Amino acid sequence: xxxxxxxxxxxxxxxxxxxxxxxxxxxxxxxxxxxxxxxxxxxxxxxxxxxxxxxxxxxxxxxxxxxxxxxxxxxxxxxxxxxxxxxxxxxxxxxxxxxxxxxxxxxxxxxxxxxxxxxxxxxxxxxxxxxxxxxxxxxxxxxxx
Amino acid sequence: xxxxxxxxxxxxxxxxxxxxxxxxxxxxxxxxxxxxxxxxxxxxxxxxxxxxxxx
Numbered sequence: 761x762x763x764x765x766x767x768x769x770x771x772x773x774x775x776x777x778x779x780x781x782x783x784x785x786x787x788x789x790x791x792x793x794x795x796x797x798x799x800x801x802x803x804x805x806x807x808x809x810x811x812x813x814x815x816x817x818x819x820x821x822x823x824x825x826x827x828x829x830x831x832x833x834x835x836x837x838x839x840x841x842x843x844x845x846x847x848x849x850x851x852x853x854x855x856x857x858x859x860x861x862x863x864x865x866x867x868x869x870x871x872x873x874x875x876x877x878x879x880x881x882x883x884x885x886x887x888x889x890x891x892x893x894x895x896x897x898x899x900x901x902x903x904x905x
Numbered sequence: 906x907x908x909x910x911x912x913x914x915x916x917x918x919x920x921x922x923x924x925x926x927x928x929x930x931x932x933x934x935x936x937x938x939x940x941x942x943x944x945x946x947x948x949x950x951x952x953x954x955x956x957x958x959x960x
Contacts, residue, residue, distance in 0.1 A: 779950040832923035
């Protein structure tokens, strides 16, 4: 007997790409170019108050049971609770990024393992590939800040 | 925000809407609870990873 019923497509895994605002990324790259990849990180500080806000953006995508990788094509939420207080060696005192919205987020992750990184499209609903696991939370314990 | 305590008096609104819509555009119907329960991978942008590595 052959199973001819079409199985519904399901989501097998969800991906959350974590990015910083473009200005901060440029400063990190500039610093690395001047001081080398092992330069101490002085640009980011998420624990102390300051007037320069650090935004952490998260873009979502999903891998489905039929092999598709579907991305939202946008930044789905932003964590603005962290603060950037220390100027990088290249750009001097940093300024906030007023063009970006800020939404505080909170959640928790555990049993995490960092292994690699990837990028995804930001234009329209997009299928993309090459998303590589990097920071895997325990199933059922969902959260990203 | 991608998760919440369902027993909160006022559970916060989550950020799954765009992904639910994108999946629907590809003919895949999925609920918020299904996405919450799916395995999650967090990909760090190279600069984010570099900052974490050097701290």
